[in-house]
Amino acid sequence: xxxxxxxxxxxxxxxxxxxxxxxxxxxxxxxxxxxxxxxxxxxxxxxxxxxxxxxxxxxxxxxxxxxxxxxxxxxxxxxxxxxxxxxxxxxxxxxxxxxxxxxxxxxxxxxxxxxxxxxxxxxxxxxxxxxxxxxxxxxxxxxxxxxxxxxxxxxxxxxxxxxxxxxxxxxxxxxxxxxxxxxxxxxxxxxxxxxxxxxxxxxxxxxxxxxxxxxxxxxxxxxxxxxxxxxxxxxxxxxxxxxxxxxxxxxxxxxxxxxxxxxxxxxxxxxxxxxxxxxxxxxxxxxxxxxxxxxxxxxxxxxxxxxxxxxxxxxxxxxxxxxxxxxxxxxx
Numbered sequence: 001x002x003x004x005x006x007x008x009x010x011x012x013x014x015x016x017x018x019x020x021x022x023x024x025x026x027x028x029x030x031x032x033x034x035x036x037x038x039x040x041x042x043x044x045x046x047x048x049x050x051x052x053x054x055x056x057x058x059x060x061x062x063x064x065x066x067x068x069x070x071x072x073x074x075x076x077x078x079x080x081x082x083x084x085x086x087x088x089x090x091x092x093x094x095x096x097x098x099x100x101x102x103x104x105x106x107x108x109x110x111x112x113x114x115x116x117x118x119x120x121x122x123x124x125x126x127x128x129x130x131x132x133x134x135x136x137x138x139x140x141x142x143x144x145x146x147x148x149x150x151x152x153x154x155x156x157x158x159x160x161x162x163x164x165x166x167x168x169x170x171x172x173x174x175x176x177x178x179x180x181x182x183x184x185x186x187x188x189x190x191x192x193x194x195x196x197x198x199x200x201x202x203x204x205x206x207x208x209x210x211x212x213x214x215x216x217x218x219x220x221x222x223x224x225x226x227x228x229x230x231x232x233x234x235x236x237x238x239x240x241x242x243x244x245x246x247x248x249x250x251x252x253x254x255x256x257x258x259x260x261x262x263x264x265x266x267x268x269x270x271x272x273x274x275x276x277x278x279x280x281x282x283x284x285x286x287x288x289x290x291x292x293x294x295x296x297x298x299x300x301x302x303x304x305x306x307x308x309x310x311x312x313x314x315x316x317x318x319x320x321x322x323x324x325x326x327x328x329x330x331x332x
Contacts, residue, residue, distance in 0.1 A: 001299040004329035015136050019278050027242045027270035034246045041243055048244035055237045058230050063284040069217055073290035073298045076213045081307055087203040088311040094196035105311055107179055110156040112304040114171040119291035120144035125221040126292040127285055140330035142293040143301045172211055180204050222288045234281055242270040295330045302331050
């Protein structure tokens with residue numbers, strides 16, 4: 001998540017500079033050929049304008065869907081924050097054994113940790129392996145790439161429980177299953193009342209529900225048919241724009257002192273138009289997978305740390321972990 005006021009113009013240019021180089025070449029080649037006498041390369045601008053309208057609609061549709069996925073992911077983690085706080089004080093005030101309460105708190109931190117590691121696992125359709133995104137990721141830190149899940153879970157789980165969880169495929173799910181088992185055992189022993197057990201157990205159901213929602217976004221990409229047609233139409237439009245503006249810029253200076261030179265305006269104007277469309281599509285791509293580790297991700301690591309601090313504070317612990325802060329205005 002970008003925590004500053006805005007992405008600076010320099011950041012956008014740095015992020016898109018590879019596309020700028022390519023678009024500059026695509027704009028220059030037809031202009032130079034036209035200047036050399038290949039005037040037949042000039043296309044009518046009207047059909048290209050119609051194509052641009054179609055591209056604008058489909059890119060806008062994609063960006064709207066990308067924002068929807070991002071916002072839903074943020075709502076999911078907003079629910080996890082609220083439910084974790086409720087779970088914490090319900091558990092603290094329901095169980096009689098303070099050691100059991102602390103163990104369940106620690107197991108909840110482990111669940112948050114396992115979930116964020118699972119959500120940061122790469123998928124084939126994600127963008128972080130491309131040069132544009134990988135290079136920009138050097139400006140900030142992705143915590144799940146700097147440490148191992150096993151080392152993080154050691155902070156919260158006992159040796160036997162840690163080894164048991166590490167044998168499972170979906171560690172977050174199994175940690176929640178262990179929580180349910182411990183609660184059921186406490187209820188069977190009479191350590192927790194009926195209504196309290198139902199309330200606390202309902203919180204576990206909410207955690208499982210939110211985990212499933214996050215996994216749905218993680219494991220189901222923006223539909224490939226929509227993504228592919230957007231890419232193909234965009235590339236066609238970008239390729240045709242310089243050809244459609246050749247004649248218009250060539251005759252722009254007719255009868256003036258700059259006659260014959262206005263043709264070269266085709267290069268910067270074509271670059272500007274195609275860069276706008278290409279960058280709009282790139283912005284959508286940067287938001288469509290809200291857990292991949294991009295600078296526009298939901299800050300699930302920071303949120304998990306905030307929950308841990310709040311819950312430790314409920315137990316009056318004094319040695320609280322530090323708040324996760326932004327690096328170059330990016331916080332994950």
